Amino acid sequence: MSAPFTVIHAGHAATGEPAPRTPTQVPHRGGTANPSAARLQAQFPQFYERHEVIWGDTTVYVRPEAILDVVRWLHDDAGEQYDYLVDVTAVEYRDVEHPLEVVWHLRSLPFRRFLRLKAQLPKGTPLRVPSVWPVYRGADWLERECFDMFGISFEGHPDLRRILMWEQYREGYPLRKDFPLRGRFSRAEQLRQALSQNPEAKYSMEELTIADAFEDLPQDMRQRLAGGERTGE
Amino acid sequence: MATKRTIDVALSTTGLDREGRPQRVPLVADGSGQVTAMAAPPSLEPELEGEHMLINLGPQHPATHGVLRLVLELDGETVVRCIPHVGYLHCGFEKIGEYRQYNQIIPWTDREDYLNSPGNNIAFALGAERLFGVEITERCTVLRVIALELSRIISHLVWVGTTCIDIGAFTPFLWAFQERENIYNLLEGWVGARLTTSISRVGGMAADIPDGWLDGLRGFLKTFPKTLVEVDKMITRNGIWVGRTIGLGIMTPQDAINYGLSGAMARASGVAWDMRKDFPYLDYETYDFDVPIGVNGDVYDRFLVRMEELRQSVRILEQAVERLPDGPVNVNDPRLILPPKSKATSEMESMIHHFKLVMEGPRPPVGEVYVPVESPKGEKGYYFVSDGTAKPVRWRIRPPSFVNLSAIPKMVEGHLLSDVIAINASIDIVMGEIDR
Numbered sequence: 001m002s003a004p005f006t007v008i009h010a011g012h013a014a015t016g017e018p019a020p021r022t023p024t025q026v027p028h029r030g031g032t033a034n035p036s037a038a039r040l041q042a043q044f045p046q047f048y049e050r051h052e053v054i055w056g057d058t059t060v061y062v063r064p065e066a067i068l069d070v071v072r073w074l075h076d077d078a079g080e081q082y083d084y085l086v087d088v089t090a091v092e093y094r095d096v097e098h099p100l101e102v103v104w105h106l107r108s109l110p111f112r113r114f115l116r117l118k119a120q121l122p123k124g125t126p127l128r129v130p131s132v133w134p135v136y137r138g139a140d141w142l143e144r145e146c147f148d149m150f151g152i153s154f155e156g157h158p159d160l161r162r163i164l165m166w167e168q169y170r171e172g173y174p175l176r177k178d179f180p181l182r183g184r185f186s187r188a189e190q191l192r193q194a195l196s197q198n199p200e201a202k203y204s205m206e207e208l209t210i211a212d213a214f215e216d217l218p219q220d221m222r223q224r225l226a227g228g229e230r231t232g233e
Numbered sequence: 234m235a236t237k238r239t240i241d242v243a244l245s246t247t248g249l250d251r252e253g254r255p256q257r258v259p260l261v262a263d264g265s266g267q268v269t270a271m272a273a274p275p276s277l278e279p280e281l282e283g284e285h286m287l288i289n290l291g292p293q294h295p296a297t298h299g300v301l302r303l304v305l306e307l308d309g310e311t312v313v314r315c316i317p318h319v320g321y322l323h324c325g326f327e328k329i330g331e332y333r334q335y336n337q338i339i340p341w342t343d344r345e346d347y348l349n350s351p352g353n354n355i356a357f358a359l360g361a362e363r364l365f366g367v368e369i370t371e372r373c374t375v376l377r378v379i380a381l382e383l384s385r386i387i388s389h390l391v392w393v394g395t396t397c398i399d400i401g402a403f404t405p406f407l408w409a410f411q412e413r414e415n416i417y418n419l420l421e422g423w424v425g426a427r428l429t430t431s432i433s434r435v436g437g438m439a440a441d442i443p444d445g446w447l448d449g450l451r452g453f454l455k456t457f458p459k460t461l462v463e464v465d466k467m468i469t470r471n472g473i474w475v476g477r478t479i480g481l482g483i484m485t486p487q488d489a490i491n492y493g494l495s496g497a498m499a500r501a502s503g504v505a506w507d508m509r510k511d512f513p514y515l516d517y518e519t520y521d522f523d524v525p526i527g528v529n530g531d532v533y534d535r536f537l538v539r540m541e542e543l544r545q546s547v548r549i550l551e552q553a554v555e556r557l558p559d560g561p562v563n564v565n566d567p568r569l570i571l572p573p574k575s576k577a578t579s580e581m582e583s584m585i586h587h588f589k590l591v592m593e594g595p596r597p598p599v600g601e602v603y604v605p606v607e608s609p610k611g612e613k614g615y616y617f618v619s620d621g622t623a624k625p626v627r628w629r630i631r632p633p634s635f636v637n638l639s640a641i642p643k644m645v646e647g648h649l650l651s652d653v654i655a656i657n658a659s660i661d662i663v664m665g666e667i668d669r
Binding site: 007008009010021022023025029056059083085086087089095103112114116137139140141142145149163164165166174175 | 327329332366368490491492493494506510515516518528530612614618622635638639640643668
């Protein structure tokens, strides 16, 4: 048995602040901004775009290419300590001119702060942002889901594959606004594709390379196995 | 007729390590007599020595709590690598939510983490109310606390019961499910549904509690701690239980935070963080309760933390029953709340009001909001983006099970295959929430 861990207390750096209370009468816009926003502006003036306070939460817009540096600074700086990645997601608006937004929800457990970071990806540009996986291991699946649902590629992610949809899914990215609710393909085609899959015999190439004799198989059989095709039952 | 479920080639071949080198290393002394590696005992099947095996656990395995599939690379019985696959239950809740009004989404929230339906409904309503800018009534606040803690008890009871089954104890499962049945009876008396409750509405609740309901709850609060004591006696110091859980799947507090673990998973690892204390909602700061913290971060600590949370939920419920004030349940806001049915069928104005609310739906102002709550599984939050229409532009579920499960490769590495079952059970996953 190893020695017990030292307990990390949330809010241990927020000494002197009043005990947290249930927020009441939260204003729609305005109110005190998270102090991290001003420090972020001073630290990264070239990447900082603007910030706004909506319903009590501070949203900071930053340049997409700088997100890894910004997040790394927020994580490491002793005065910020955003050590918890709550969520990575994206928003596409109904307005087709409005850029697609990638959203990071960060929480500083020592200071009990919450910060929303946003990067705007204009329509027509490649949907690419740096991955925050080097800073937060918890970003792994969240970024994969965001890639799966929106087609945003997170550069530097170690294993960016589809996660909720299967790897051979060809209809596109379901949460994009141009994706119809019923899917792109007809019901008959969707059914045909679903029946042709054998979800329990689907292995990724990485998994199949664990098996030695996989290399000895003929090329077309390897393709079929990796594609999750039914194996003749 | 037996069906072939996995690929034969993947099951009967030698392994490669991560760099692609064959894993079969000869364990012999070199010419100078120096033994460089421990000589292996002669194997009955020498051709299998050092081979890695690829096995497929799930998605139809009963101990994966749903349709989780784990592809495990085994060295003997030790897990070298674990590759999880999820998504078999994906229903596209978030996409469907973009085509529904806010109150119409609430039935969908029942179905994601179906062991915690009241919790999801209320978390959704809290987020939507922030987005609409309404303040709920005193009575509604306390009723919601009661529903939240009841659903926490349900979820933890199912967790204790099914984990006992996974590890080999059958009796606590029956006791846990019997108590859970009592809570479902209470919920049935409140809203008429047992599993998919849809207990809340934006701005209030689906229904006030019926007369005499609190007496039923008081009766439950009297008998339930006795069951807890029995479960505690049965397994907490049971040699088999302790042997199967201690020292498994250890996460350090730093790792727990970095991997995004939340809820009982983080607290068992020594992260003293509970949304109800640190980012309170529904006046949780006015209740007297303790947050259990583990210091070893293993499966046994997760069990202890959840058992203690059950007792603390009983404490919160006892206080909530005492303080439940009289008064209206729903906010007095005609933008959100339907007129009484008797008026809607007798007065023209109320009928128009009813019609417009049902057909067009309430419209929140432009904005976005993320409101997290402490669900039994961890930090659950709903992120809404509104463009001023009656349907959200984006409705995002922050799924605690999903993020907790993503750490399973780290937790099971180096453990035995049978321990994978215990570690997987300790995460307390609900696939409906992971796949959504």
